[in-house]
Amino acid sequence: MAKILASKNGTKKDAITQKAAGLFRKKGFASTSMRELAESIGVEASSLYNHIGSKNELLQTLCFKVANDFTVSLTEIEKKGISTVLKLQEVIRFHIEMMLNNHDEVYVANHEWKQLQEPFLSNFLLQRNSYEGRLVEIIKTGIKKKELKNIHPNIAVLTILSAVRSVEFWQRKKNNINSKELESNIIDHLINGLIK
Amino acid sequence: MAKILASKNGTKKDAITQKAAGLFRKKGFASTSMRELAESIGVEASSLYNHIGSKNELLQTLCFKVANDFTVSLTEIEKKGISTVLKLQEVIRFHIEMMLNNHDEVYVANHEWKQLQEPFLSNFLLQRNSYEGRLVEIIKTGIKKKELKNIHPNIAVLTILSAVRSVEFWQRKKNNINSKELESNIIDHLINGLIK
DNA sequence: TCATTAAACTAATAAGTGTTAGTTTTGCAA
DNA sequence: TTGCAAAACTAACACTTATTAGTTTAATGA
Incomplete structure (x- = not known):
């Protein structure tokens, strides 16, 4: 059960958003899955929804x-x-x-x-x-x-x-x-x- | 059973490719499904594969x-x-x-x-x-x-x-x-x- | 120590994906 | 009219998708 580590001066939502920016740039929005995003953070996809809306x-x-x-x-x-x-x-x-x-x-x-x-x-x-x-x-x-x-x-x-x-x-x-x-x-x- | 009409001086593959270019531009490659592409031509998705590889x-x-x-x-x-x-x-x-x-x-x-x-x-x-x-x-x-x-x-x-x-x-x-x-x-x- | 809460997990859902197999229809040439 | 090939169809497969529900774990403060 890895934890999403919030960057200093930022919420966990911010940390996820930042990671998402990197993936969306490299692979495109549509080609980036929530599972990939979650994996890049070290967590299950569904766990992301504790922090973000969609x-x-x-x-x-x-x-x-x-x-x-x-x-x-x-x-x-x-x-x-x-x-x-x-x-x-x-x-x-x-x-x-x-x-x-x-x-x-x-x-x-x-x-x-x-x-x-x-x-x-x-x-x-x-x-x-x-x-x-x-x-x-x-x-x-x-x-x-x-x-x-x-x-x-x-x-x-x-x-x-x-x-x-x-x-x-x-x-x-x-x-x-x-x-x-x-x-x-x-x-x-x-x-x-x-x-x- | 609509037919794919080939533009003059072009194969049916060319016609499909042209339609695809328009959709890929408007919606992005990953966000365009083969079913959408087929519908825009007036045909079933699987029919496209008589003309294109993938x-x-x-x-x-x-x-x-x-x-x-x-x-x-x-x-x-x-x-x-x-x-x-x-x-x-x-x-x-x-x-x-x-x-x-x-x-x-x-x-x-x-x-x-x-x-x-x-x-x-x-x-x-x-x-x-x-x-x-x-x-x-x-x-x-x-x-x-x-x-x-x-x-x-x-x-x-x-x-x-x-x-x-x-x-x-x-x-x-x-x-x-x-x-x-x-x-x-x-x-x-x-x-x-x-x-x- | 214990209750509370934040945040992870597993499991499942419903919809959509590209693609293939097998079948039927169409249009043309003989 | 028949035979053939091109090209449409239906149905299905095997995954992947975002998202939700329900449950368990970890951390915090009293």
């Missing part, structure tokens, strides 16, 4: 925690009295650091949100659209202030949001590049381009 | 078809006697057009390759690493020729390959932006940056 609840917790982190961060950045370019830099930097520090959770939120059940699915997409819309507004302001060239704001936002996901692949390869170098390269690329 | 074979077919298309295209571009910047432009353009013209297949190859079984999984990753390596070489050449600034080639490649995936999101929203505008915006962003 498998789907685990996914909900993960997705909305990540979504909320991004929303809160964007609100902070919006409030600052800095240029558009600096705001974009901070947004990009936050995305990269989230992926570096919370790899499993962010990956799962990015890849497995489709498996959310209603009404959580609609809710998640609403939050996502709102986030993208606020980034579009930042870029529109930058164009108006002539800080940015006259690109299509929606395309630019989706390009940036996709580009920062390169950190996913970067984790896969265990290159010894420190996070600051990674950050500055990606930010420079997305803001200034590749041309010499 | 569910996993469908995924293999999709993933390697896409991987091969990209490999072939890159070989063509490498052969051309054009500048590094133009080569990169053509690579980016090909990615975007593949995603626009073969949305389901490319999406599935990008998102569901993890569900491949060995030895196909290792094979796919080898092909992918080789593709990325060849792009890294193009960028290294561009730096040597002083066409490109002195960025980290590996980071640049992964940033580009991630950025072109924005087309995935773009399909989701049914904005009325034509593909040429989409292409030129993304290429300009990745080559020249955002700054005015």
Whole structure:
């Protein structure tokens, strides 16, 4: 009868959620069984239900925690009295650091949100659209202030949001590049381009 | 007793594979059952096995078809006697057009390759690493020729390959932006940056 | 020491999984 | 019209799935 050891400053539910994040990332949500999750903890599957509500609840917790982190961060950045370019830099930097520090959770939120059940699915997409819309507004302001060239704001936002996901692949390869170098390269690329 | 109608210039296996691509994209490979796939065609699940080998074979077919298309295209571009910047432009353009013209297949190859079984999984990753390596070489050449600034080639490649995936999101929203505008915006962003 | 509670266990359920075997139907060529 | 092959069908198999009910064990506090 192994016990689920709660990580310090966290409940047992948190410990299970963390393990789930790792498995959901490696194998996908649908391909991860509760028996596998339980085994990775060292317990029977049914024992998990003393701590969590359901498998789907685990996914909900993960997705909305990540979504909320991004929303809160964007609100902070919006409030600052800095240029558009600096705001974009901070947004990009936050995305990269989230992926570096919370790899499993962010990956799962990015890849497995489709498996959310209603009404959580609609809710998640609403939050996502709102986030993208606020980034579009930042870029529109930058164009108006002539800080940015006259690109299509929606395309630019989706390009940036996709580009920062390169950190996913970067984790896969265990290159010894420190996070600051990674950050500055990606930010420079997305803001200034590749041309010499 | 409904019949599987083969699309013109294609076998019935092709028709099933195409339907599978759509479902695998919408629901994920693991969450799509053979009974669902069969129903979407209008046939019993067991009837599918008159035409295909297995569910996993469908995924293999999709993933390697896409991987091969990209490999072939890159070989063509490498052969051309054009500048590094133009080569990169053509690579980016090909990615975007593949995603626009073969949305389901490319999406599935990008998102569901993890569900491949060995030895196909290792094979796919080898092909992918080789593709990325060849792009890294193009960028290294561009730096040597002083066409490109002195960025980290590996980071640049992964940033580009991630950025072109924005087309995935773009399909989701049914904005009325034509593909040429989409292409030129993304290429300009990745080559020249955002700054005015 | 004893009662309480948290959290593990075993066992079972009902539904769904990919796949196979065997049979029947269909459409075409001779 | 008959014979044949392609391709549909039904039925079943052998597992696996998430989850629940009921029970036992371990830890805690009085």
